Amino acid sequence: MKKRTKVLALVLALGMVLTGCGSSSAGGNGSGDGIKDLVTWETSNREMENMVILNTEMANDLNVLGNCVEGLLETDAQGKLIPGLAKEWGTEDGGLTWTFKLREGVKWVDVNGNEKADCTAQDFVTGLEWVMNFHKNGAANTSMPTSLIKGAGEYYEYTKNLPAEEALSMDNTKFLEMVGIETPDDYTVVYHCITNATYFDTVCPSACLYPMSAAFVAEVGVENVLGSSNETIWYNGPYTLTEYIQGNTKTLTKNPTYWDKECSLFDTVTIRIIEDITVGFQLYQNGELDHIDLSEANLRTIWNDENNEYRDQLVEKLPRKYSYQMHFNYDKYNEDGTPDTNYNTAIANEAFRQSIYYGLDLTKYFERTNFINPLKCENNAYTMKGLLYFSDGTEYTAKVKELLGFGESDGKTPVRFDGAKAQELKAKAMEELSAKGVTFPVELDYYIVAGSQNALDTATVLQQIFSECLGDDYIKLNVGTYVSSQTKEVIQPQLHSFVINGWGADYGDPQNFLGQETYGEDTAYYSNNYSNINNATDADLIATYKEFTDLVNKANAITDDMDARYFAYAEAEAYMLQHALSVPTLLDISWQLTHVNDYTRSNAMFGIQNYMYKNWETSVDAYTTEQYDAIAEEFYK
Amino acid sequence: MVKYTIKRLLQTLVTVLIVATIVFLLMRMLPTDYFFTEDQLMKLTPEQKQEQLEAAGLTDPVGEQLIRFYGQILRFDFGESRRIQSGVDVVKVIGSKFTVSMRLGCTALVISLFVGVFIDIIQTINKDKLLDHIGTGYTIFVNAVPSLVSYSLVLVFGSTVLGLPSLYSTRNPGPSSILPVVCLSLASIAHYALWTRRYMVDELNKDYIKLARVKGMSFNSIMVKHVFKNAFVPLVQYIPTSFLYTIGGSLLVERFFSVPGMGPLLNDAIIRYDVNVVQTLAIIYGTMGTVGVFLGDVLMMLLDPRIKLVGKGETR
Secondary structure: OOHHHHHHHHHHHHHHHHHOOOOOOOOOOOOOOOOOEEEEEEEHHHOOOOOOHHHOOOHHHHHHHOOOOOOOEEEOOOOOEEEOOEEEEEEOOOOOEEEEEEOOOOEEEOOOOOEEEEOOHHHHHHHHHHHHOOOOOOOOOOHHHHHHEOOHHHHHHHHHOOOHHHHHOOOOHHHHHHOOEEEEEOOEEEEEEOOOOOOHHHHOOOHHHOOOOHHHHHHHOHHHOOOOOOOOOOEOOOEEEEEEEOOOEEEEEEOOOOOOOOOOEOOEEEEEEEOOHHHHHHHHHOOOOOEEEOOHHHHHHHHOOOOOOOHHHOEEOOOOOEEEEEEEOOOOEOOOOOEOHHHHHHHOOHHHHHHHHHHOOOHHHHHOOOOOOHHHHEOOOOOOOOOOEOOOOOEHHHHHHHHHOOOOOOOOOOOOOOHHHHHHHHHHHHHHHHHOOOOOOEEEEEEEEOOOHHHHHHHHHHHHHHHHHHOOOOEEEEEEEEOOOHHHHHHOOOOOOEEEEEEEEOOOOOHHHHOOOOOOOOOOHHHHHHHOHHHOOOHHHHHHHHHHHHHHHHHHHOOOOHHHHHHHHHHHHHHHHHOOOEEEEEEOOOEEEEOEEHHHOOOOOEOOHHHOOEOOEEOOOOOOHHHHHHHHHHHOO | OHHHHHHHHHHHHHHHHHHHHHHHHHHHHOOHHHHOOHHHHHHOOHHHHHHHHHHOOOOOOHHHHHHHHHHHHHOOOOOEOOOOOOOOEHHHHHHHHHHHHHHHHHHHHHHHHHHHHHHHHHHHHOOOOHHHHHHHHHHHHHHHOOHHHHHHHHHHHHHHHOOOOOOOOOOOHHHHHHHHHHHHHHHHHHHHHHHHHHHHHHHHOOHHHHHHHHOOOOHHHHHHHHHHHHHHHHHHOOHHHHHHHHHHOOHHHHHHOOOOOOOOHHHHHHHOOOHHHHHHHHHHHHHHHHHHHHHHHHHHHHHOOOOOOEEOOEEO
């Protein structure tokens, strides 16, 4: 052996010793009809932080933990509620009282699948007590139980005023006295609502109503629950989290005791942490991932090359559950802390807002998400499409569009875009606002995260759209940056003119969307945090908001006729959009390469179950565009 | 020597305490909003936020918090993580990452030293010839090309052509470590090659080397006994620090290959305002830095007896 070779051999040998040579991976695709061991991904900035499903409402955590713990109800591929741990449920008094009959034989198990206890109605009491006990739960997931379940808010206040030790040691006795939940027997849970909550069952797929075993709390100790690991938590869901390596891998392994013996589950689901989807695409090409989302650059590369090996495997994703809106700020400040009077006066003017509503041709903006079918991303409602349906099968947002007078798309320009109308509104706004001393162009400040080329490119496209559609003499869009937290650096100091933000429903009722925009209500998320409408001073704007709020409240009051209730919400929503209080922008429909049939996954517009790896149909070979189109056609029949 | 060691260790303690105090105070200077997640900021009422801050002891006077912090350090109680892994002991969070970074880092360090010095020797022997230019070209390439571009090239070549795993896997640590180790080594190899070459060429031009040649010493003997030994002394000083810094991991490489190591931890902890993790890491990194310099000094003295760490009441 030559000297040089010896040195290289030595270095390599040393390397192998120091890095430790393990056994080769047993992963990869299974044989048969589909994949048995799914390998999926998450980006590194979305690593999970918490192992207790009741102490979090972050999607990062819930996408994993929703496979480990199961609640009362599940959702199916059509987004409808189906039995989970509750085999039957209903209300007989218009939503004031809800009764859930639990299935028997459901077990809590440890990470290795060893049985620990039966899952009973008491566990739902323990779970809700945990959520509403101030000293046990530091998450922001108390709002739904507080606003829906009798006594829940009062119990939260009660525990808050107790010393931490006393609150932590509380059992369920006081809780059952104060809160509207009861368990007539081991397999029945009854909730008493504050009001006629006709949609209460759609809250059940949310984590705040999930169960927790008192025996688990006793085993780990109440003070150690929050610090539980995947090896100490108890499971009653389809999988146990057998491996958790922060920043690298999570492995879910099929729970052998899972109650649903008919469903199809993977043997294992491995979630790899990747830096970004560009690295992910490389992994997909190497066969190390079973699906990957495509960035605009990757999509263009594949689409524009007819010989690209992945071109006939490009498939369009289903919409994510978020309805994106341009939320205006009605009480904007400059960076020096002074009110931005010029902008505030302009945005309070209805013609000004409507000129933006009708005047922006957002096609190029949609192309940033979906350049093949950009108009599929057009959003013309505030509520998310597919959230709910009228009894005759009419989809709710279709009714809103009907009320707005929008027809079908011609496939060339967005339905809402009306250049001529926008120019009329622009002239009207300029006349009205000039009389009030507003100077043109009105400057709008839009903030993006610093260092993101993708965000900058999208913002630049938006700038071009404002410039081309409405003219530089009218509006000038400035793009600013924040370093790490939009909330702390932009939203709280009220520096934004608008924020484009998506809302995903907590439960299946339009109230959950429209209730975020009402005037003068503490629970209205967007009004209090983004639009700051409660600080606005323009009388006309406030009157419009009040009228909208009245319409929402009228709809809230209808609890005996769901069609009438939904129609009333649709009218309120149409009113809101006609007055351009908020401007719908986007439905997030992007492209991917995949071995997973998304049309078999849970696809609810509310709750936490869209990442539950149950009944997923997969293919060892990647799906082709043709196959997916056929599946989609069948699905929407 | 003993006196010197004790003195340096005491200096290390003071330095670490100062670093820990500064980091502690800097974290307390941030607005308390950073204590909350984005969701919590939006959804919790001001009263709820205040109550959570009080429960965490963050509304106490800073002096009181600082004394409590010193007490915790003395008890080796570094508290629990708030956001990286909620409720889990900081020591446990760090411990799980520490070994991964150290294993990869040490491997890369050893490879860098061997390969870097080997390249340097080849370059020095072939000064101003093709092999020297190739070595210089490599050094310039590695320093000129942005790290992420180099890593992407390594990833594409390694995974596509050689079929190596693209991401680090604890199930398969040997093969899946190769690409991260290569990336970690790229810059260090260039560093060692560049500086060792420079020192060796300097030594080669010195009078005592010319004298040795005249006296008839063989070229190999001159290179090994004099040139390499003397040229290596300045580099030795940095080896302990480099070794200790392997524990800290590499932010870029570990992110890129999803290595569950220490690299991204400090960055993540600062962004998420995980105070206990930040403070503990500051103590660890402070200790590593000062101990590394101290060990470097000692090592240099052992290799070159001309160097005295203590002399006439002074220290280096």
